[in-house]
Amino acid sequence: DAGVTQSPTHLIKTRGQQVTLRCSPISGHKSVSWYQQVLGQGPQFIFQYYEKEERGRGNFPDRFSARQFPNYSSELNVNALLLGDSALYLCASSWTGEQFFGPGTRLTVL
Amino acid sequence: RKEVEQDPGPFNVPEGATVAFNCTYSNSASQSFFWYRQDCRKEPKLLMSVYSSGNEDGRFTAQLNRASQYISLLIRDSKLSDSATYLCVVNREGGTNAGKSTFGDGTTLTVKP
Numbered sequence: 001d002a003g004v005t006q007s008p009t010h011l012i013k014t015r016g017q018q019v020t021l022r023c024s025p026i027s028g029h030k031s032v033s034w035y036q037q038v039l040g041q042g043p044q045f046i047f048q049y050y051e052k053e054e055r056g057r058g059n060f061p062d063r064f065s066a067r068q069f070p071n072y073s074s075e076l077n078v079n080a081l082l083l084g085d086s087a088l089y090l091c092a093s094s095w096t097g098e099q100f101f102g103p104g105t106r107l108t109v110l
Numbered sequence: 111r112k113e114v115e116q117d118p119g120p121f122n123v124p125e126g127a128t129v130a131f132n133c134t135y136s137n138s139a140s141q142s143f144f145w146y147r148q149d150c151r152k153e154p155k156l157l158m159s160v161y162s163s164g165n166e167d168g169r170f171t172a173q174l175n176r177a178s179q180y181i182s183l184l185i186r187d188s189k190l191s192d193s194a195t196y197l198c199v200v201n202r203e204g205g206t207n208a209g210k211s212t213f214g215d216g217t218t219l220t221v222k223p
Contacts, residue, residue: 031209042214055209090153092211100156101154
């Protein structure tokens with residue numbers, strides 16, 4: 001069975017641009033969560049979606065938004081990119097409790 | 111104070127050693143607990159869930175003390191392949207809201223020949 005997939009794997013943007021990251025969960029998983037991980041820290045929770053409904057939002061500005069589609073895949077959008085948005089963006093899917101992560105999208109903002 | 115705190119290490123141990131990692135969490139209403147392993151520049155991978163009764167998986171043993179809000183991971187007979195960063199993870203909610211995890215910053219383990 002395929003695990004969680006994310007695209008793209010790497011991305012380079014400049015300040016002020018917008019970016020869209022994509023995630024496909026494990027088949028049968030209805031929950032998708034997004035995390036941001038900067039070097040030397042643990043992942044920080046951004047959003048959780050379950051059955052296309054937002055179930056939680058972490059302490060991130062409104063420049064960050066997300067949605068979940070009927071097939072349970074998800075997109076994370078970040079507007080007006082800042083240098084500090086450079087990080088590994090991880091998507092995780094879960095049935096309940098245990099989360100399984102995709103390989104991440106490494107975003108560099110110049 | 112962070113919601114989940116771990117000793118960052120690094121822990122440098124010889125092969126065959128026993129090593130223990132600790133983690134404390136501040137929210138007493140937390141529902142579920144996990145240890146993840148993360149290799150350099152890779153995604154976190156689930157190592158094991160942590161239960162109040164304690165649980166063991168081969169060389170790995172996890173313990174939860176709800177009264178002290180403390181989680182531990184014990185690795186026996188360390189292998190070179192155990193070298194990684196170990197992340198303590200706490201969920202404040204369960205069921206379909208369980209995808210809002212709080213991670214510690216991780217403890218780095220290096221096992222040397």
